[in-house]
Amino acid sequence: MNMNKSWQRNALASAIVAAAWGVAPTALAQDTEIKIAQPLEEVTVVARQKSSAEDVIAERLEYDVVTDIISNEQIVRVGDPNVASALRRVPGLTLVDDKFIYVRGLGERYSSAQLNSALVPSPDLQRNVIPLDIFPAEVIESLAVQKVYSADMPANFGGGNVDIRTRALPNDLLVNVTVGSGWSSASTGKDGLTYNGGGDDALGTDDGTRALPAEITQAIQTYRGDISVANIFQTLNKDGGFHTIPEAQAINRKIAASLNRDIDITTKSNGPDKKIKAGVGYNFDLSDDWNLGFIAMGSYDNKVRNKDRTNRSSNNPERIYSDTQRTVDEVSLNGFGSVGLAYGLDHQIDYTHLFIRDTDDEASITTGFNANNAEIDSGNQYVTYELRYEERELRTNQLRGEHKLVSTFNDVVYELPFRWADDLAFEWFYSDSKATTDKPNEVSVEGMNAIDMDTGAVLSTRIEDLSTAAVFRFTDLADNVESYGWDLVLPVEGDNYRLELSGGYDGSRKDRSYLGTTVNIDTSNADPDALAGTPGEALCCGRIEDRDNGFIASLGSAEAESYLAAQTLDAWYGKFDVTWNDTWRVSGGLRREDFKQAALPIDTLDFDNQLRVSDDELADIVVAEAKNYPSLSMTYMTQDFWAETFQFRLGYGGTTVRPDLREVAVVQYIDPVTDYRVVGNPYLQTSDLQNYDARGEWFFDNGNSFTVSLFHKNIDSPIETIRAAGSDDNVVLTFVNAEEAQLTGVEMEWLYDMQPIGAEGFFVSGNVTYSDSEITITDTDIGLTNNKRRMTGHSKEVANIQVGFDSPDGYHSATLAYNFFGERILFAARDGADDAYEQPFNSLDLNYAFYPMENLSVRLRLTNLLNQEREVKQDGVVILEEVADRTLSLGVKWDL
Template sequence: MSSKQALTFSRVSRSVLLALTSATTFISLATFAEQSVAVAAAPDQIEHIAITGRLISSAASAAAERREHTYVAEVLGMEQIARAGDSNAATALRRVTGLTLVKDKFIYVRGLGERYSSTLLNGAMVPSPDPTRNVMPLDMFPAGIIDSLVVQKAYSPDLPAAFGGGNVNIRTVSIPRQTSFSMALGTGYNSLNNEDGYVYSGGADDWRGKDDGTRAMSPLLQSALQQYGTITRTTIAQANGGITAANLAAADTELRNLGLAFNRDIAIRSSDVEPDLNASVSFGDRYSISDDIVFGMMSGLSYSRATDNIEQQERYYSVSGDNLVPLNRYDDISGTEHQVKLSGMLNFGVEFTPAHRIETTSLYLLDSKDEIKIKQGDSIETINEPNRNNTDTSIRYEERSLISQQIRGQHQLDDIAGLALDWQYTQAKARRDAPGEVDFRYLNEQQSDGSVQSFLRRNQNAVNYSFSDMNDRTKSANLNFSLPANIGKAELLFSGGYANFQRNRHAETNLFNFDTLGFSLSQLTDGFSDIFSDTNISNSSNGFKISNVTTQADDYVAAQIIDAGYAAIEINYDYLFKINLGLRYEDFKQLSLPLNANGDISGNVLDSVLVEQDFYPALSLTWFINDELQARFGYSKTVVRPDLREVTPVLYLDPLTEFKVTGYAGLTSTDINSAEARLEWYQDNSNYSVGVFYKDLSKPIEAIELSGSDGNLLMSFRNAQGGKIYGIEAEVLQQLDMFSGQLGDVADNFYLASNLTLSDSEISIQPLPGANLTHSKRGLSGHSKYVLNMQLGYDADNDQHHATLTYNVFGKRIAFAGVNDKDDAYEQPFNSLDLTYSYTPSENLSLKLAAKNLLDQDVEILQQGQILQRRAEGQDYSLSLSYNF
């Protein structure tokens, strides 16, 4: 980002936050816009129970903890996560009832898409470093820094009102109970990596997930952007005295010099794929300063490097009149993805026993991806020419990072009627930096002698370079209190709190094109680096030019402010009934503004404003039928709001589907009314539960397909009229000791944990401009009618051997709605079968083996009964050795 643009973004972002702070009506925002050049969650109260021992014991302990919650919640503790061999938060959550995992990153709750999920870090809202999603990619959180994962599926008023299907609170490791040290080293391999992968010359720091400046925009290019705003032959000539022959010739010379400033050393070559590598180390200790004061610290560092080959197919759509016609062949895509993950954590804490506890958490997460893709197929230009096709090459590099600093406290004031206080303040910054992404196309022509001649296309946009940078900064603070009381047989707990959240985002994208119209055909048959050698670029007879064309909303600024307060009362009557009634109020303001190339507002400010104030009630009733059986009933009103990217008309590439997506400024929030009932039965060696749920959605946000002129899929978002989802879910945890007679005592070592969710959904959607929807009534996008999780576990008597076989499958779900009489596109069921085995020869040493996707399933999206997109996942195998004391 140039210094001028950085200043503009800074000024605009501050202005946006200032405007939102004082804005109460659209009129005040409009007045502010006219005067300015450019306008640019509470911690849960779930006490953690340490989960140790065998897997069956860990699962049973988690179930027992869940039993005590006022609202339906699931808990995965540190020991449970470690024994199952989970490497990060995302893979651990797959075992929770009604949850599925998408792309090993995002969770779907009760068959609903990730839009209906939310994430907290130690009770605080933090930004996502993935700008295409409002939720955190959970694979960024390594298991080593996690103390527990709390998944709450029924809303409570101490949580943010943006609650759809569930909330995940990631609680990091805190003050240890004793001195601890652990280290682990592992490796892994994917079956797709049997073939060679692709590499190119990157930077010296790629191994640690950072670009050393090789891909970044050069200072010369940044200076030109600051001077000219938009870099073209015309703008340079005008800035230097006007459109004259001499000034145009000087502009051509400057464009050639600027072309030399790009990284052109991207010769792609085949290479053996190296095995994955991961390592982690952590240390913690506690020190008694006095009889009443304990100081503790916990630190951790983890690193992983993985390389996976890519095998995909995509069906191309040809334009025929007003319709898109599918061809009977696919584009084949091969490639390689190199990924580096780095995390660091440092926690300090002080306990003033027994009443006070203050902790700090500093967290750094980095996830870098370097991807090379080569697509062999057709385009509109070659679709009807059997002797011609294309080879499209794309290089995608991105660094996603999160830095979070938090301080929080808990205080038990027994002298003031047992008043309890907890609070937190968090500052976080998420960034996505994608420098030097490159796209180019070679045309392949079959000659009369049967040979094939390949050459870079001769075009004004023969090569596309992209430099993107997005920064999200957030501040959150909350204060909660609880006050107990007794009236006869009733135990009462009054609670309440206040929360404030501020979010400030700026995003910039600069696009550059290489012009090859002046190059000869013989020059264009060379490799990329040879075509754009210093000699060829500097040769004026080749007519080389670059141009910078930044479209509307490639740059934008946005901000959010949420002020919230809640009050609740819990009544436990004679351990027969427990009722919790609460009400939350939120004042929500959001502004997202596209900027043009000069950093000025593009479009109408009022189109980008979302201001809401509303109350969100929650009711929970638990009936303790007997010591083993209890029933729950609940009701709540919540909201799902559009993400910043979804309301900004910016074109971007969805990293999961790789479809082009554009935002829509007219989106509104979705109000959700939820009701559920649940019966839970707890025994010594088994737990059972069955429940029903219903959600009524007002104006749900849906992904739809727009007509793309180039034959590629173009996705966007619109509000439907209304929708609903309802279903039943059941869960069982059973030790298989009932088979001891037939199988001997070995049956006591096995257990079965399984859960099943069956549900249905329906939305009504009105006719929409630009999208001729095929169905006005259909299921919710991303919703699966069934989700099944099964886990068969084994624990040896000597506690040295543990094994888990896990199966997960979800029903087909709509990837996007069909248009122009085409059916909806469905992602097909994915049958996931994983095996984990751990051997612990001593108390301190453990060896783990894991195999994933044993059924070798592929991810497929079907439309009209034909594959629209297929992605091979391959089978993953890993081995790790850990030492603890």
């Protein structure tokens, strides 16, 4: 749990609660004086963006380690639509796909996110971090971004952590409605791919059309996971019955025919985006002391995107390549509700419920040439038809409380037995979350086109004669996470010092079930005439049912399809924070974590022994460790050292980065960014980090600031992404532990008001990070080309620069945001091939807001103005290329 950072937080916490009641503090003394808040109309209109940027930087003065805070007031002032947009203003953070944070050029492995200090599973279970665009700005009390470790934080801390703190008590009546639309240069008004789905697709949920048929579920039980003709025949006759092979074949064909085979891919014009969001909240005065408040919000977002890509072989790109036409229909449906009960400024209990549904409905057709039966000059072209419907949901229930252990009831003060403990504060939380991913009827069909050698036109098409010509996958994944903890904070004040002592406990329990079922259509002995046509033609209309066509159904895959996993964590910490003469500040602590994790592959089709590991292997893949993680920081504070306020910080922390469950499970999944297949490594070990930071901060009275930071990390057993052995031109990635790695860098950030140079209302803010890393892999037997190189996922250069404008009359604000990350290794290659490098990416976005009335705002956003495509290169060849996509979105928001 992220508790108050300094002794002053006792008074500041009271001030924050007071602000939620519509009153404001005038001092942070021990006897905090409360006055009625003054109107903030001018503050909330003029210099919206610049004053918000100043607040982000000024807040860090209060914290013992480098922490950036974005409050609800700042978010409302600027008008950020979600958490991801708000985090763009935080120094050192890069957002990928407007969803995931990268810190100081490091990949997502070294970033983490919490919800109200609790561990919450990601609804995107191909990622180990929460997509931050799913949280609407209106539900946020504050965002805390910490880039230097302290003992009250989870030790699973690499580059930074974001704690999303939600609201429960609104200031007053809250009513707002936002409607909007959007357009994409590569998608809107253009033809996209589609197919016949279910009746509830617009709501992001399948109505059962794609579900695993009951006939197959029953057949798995009846024939004990084996629906081969031979086993069906044997099962039918095991009790002395007299059944024939043709009868067994007919049963097999009937099982295949139960599949949803309405899978032909067609085209239609893509429409514009649809967005709507609404919220309501109120604060009830139950008495002079008691307050009850609630907030309820919901949103709906639908957009269709063409995401075409080209893949090439690095060895022979002119002859071995493929082009994929791909369309994804994305639906997001979110709901948030919270209730808060407060007694004065001393006690508050909040309940929060969060519901998120995020669905991708994808249709794609890939055509290309290979070195086998579809050579470029053969007149044949292979074709793969794919449908993937992925419905992800997150449901979270949280209960949390904040208490001062000195309370007043009916003007009677009740103090603790020990006078020195009168300011003791207690915070606690409990969180219960469930994240599910349902991928029904994920279809892949292999075919072959006969093409005109001169024009490339398709003359005819057919389904391939393969044992897995058509593959129907059904995947059901569920994550259940309980997270809970408490903190005690005791501030003590002396004549020339201030001391805060704190300690607490965090615990979590996580279990996962990943259950997959694959049904294959074997056409290796089928009548060639029966294979003619598209998948919808070849697999329907009685062709499978016809015994003369020779179709056969089978179950299972060559790879593991299911696993069960569990993870437990128990953590205790103690911490001190002392300030001497308002000049020196030292804080430190120790955290002990007891961590256990196991991911066990199972075979749901093996009715005799479902566990797919031996006893010896089981001992190797179970992780159990108990370690201590120290932190220590020092701050020197002075005045008039090149600026009105100067701080110099030193920090050290011992942390860890643990492999995610998806990285230790041997089940394959599709990476959502590259579309490469990824398989886990059950023998991965945790990585231990030693983190060193030095930081100089200059704050000027006019709001300008400049900061320079140096950082260094030593990493033991870092986890690296590599290409799996024997994956040829179908790229499959996996993970290994290296021996060690080092990362060293410098980060500069600034905020500058341009009024002195004649540009009233303009300001520039940003940050630039330059770093380098080296990783050493001593296990040369795995066949990697480079055993000493830069870390995968690490960019040497990262830049985030914003030029903002706030009109003096308060009617307009605009931001031109430039984001850049340098070349980074996507995966380490094998057998003499060069590593694959994701190419540098430049992004330029424009945000404009118009405030014609106090309660009305209009927002326009243009993204990817540079229209840069995403590329991955290997051996000088662009092996992956994805089309660029400029977008325009327009929204209108009304607030009561």
